[in-house]
Amino acid sequence: EGLGMYTISASLKGSSFDMGRMMAFTPGWLENQSVWLHMAYKYYLELLRARLYDQFFEEMKTGMLPFMASDVYGRSSMECSSFIASSAFEDPSQRGRGFLARLSGSTAEFLSVWVLMMIGPKPFLLDKHSNKLAGMQLVPALPMSLFRKDGVKKNSKSEEPTISFKLFTAINVTYHNPDGRDLFGESPKRYEVGLRDGSRRTVESSTIPADLAEKIRRVVFVESIDAYFY
Structure with a gap:
């Protein structure tokens, strides 16, 4: 063909x-x-x-x-x-x-x-016993060829490879890939979540805790998510 x-x-x-x-x-x-x-x-x-x-x-x-x-x-x-x-x-x-x-x-x-490719098969995790929301985990499948190195924010001069998308059409999500490698079925090591009240929360884990995951799921409370793979 x-x-x-x-x-x-x-x-x-x-x-x-x-x-x-x-x-x-x-x-x-x-x-x-x-x-x-x-x-x-x-x-x-x-x-x-x-x-x-x-x-x-x-x-x-x-x-x-x-x-x-x-x-x-x-x-x-x-x-x-x-x-x-x-x-x-x-x-x-x-x-x-x-x-x-x-x-x-x-x-x-x-x-x-x-x-x-962008989010993963099951972003929201449920507790096996209570069936309540237990957290959130992004697990993208993205080759390095889809990342860009010219920055994702206006006037940014960063050479760090990044890729961005809109979650639920409202939340700006940016993956930071400083090692410049393929990210296949891998979770971030750290998240920075920007809330619409101007505050930011840092999560030093591959899983976002339940309270913050609930805010993301409700969309209106969250403005951005930066996920770091290193």
Whole structure:
């Protein structure tokens, strides 16, 4: 596959028409050897869930929309498609182009991938006996290639590799990676939590305690979280 993506089927050349409607399509189109984005994303998601990090991030470079050229894809990389014309399609100008915009399966899988990469599988911890909130732990899966070294705050000149995201669309979270290494399934060593009343709390642990985790879960009390890996 010249695009570096997975097709829904292998070549059907020479197959019987008993195979069904897929035989009616030109190779590289719809069920006949095209790229079904939501099926490919399901596979990438399971690679990440299985902690096959090296394989996942290698596949991601060619298989996920944020890394595709928009002029090849033919639409915004924020918009998923039902299928992508593969390298088997007869018209080279259409190869890699997305058709039939969809915001269902592919979007759901991509969001699940994003959560596992940026937050981890179970950020909030429950007490086994009381079933009450026991703490919070961020466990990202991020390669060094996604970190930036030009600072995350305005006018910052820091060369420390960082990456930032919004938790619950409201809390600024920044990961600090001074060693410049891959962070695969690893918790921070220290947190600094900025509250909206102007105060800050430092947590010298990989787990945020229950009282502070509750404030984060309620969103409105917390402005920022800085997590340090060293």
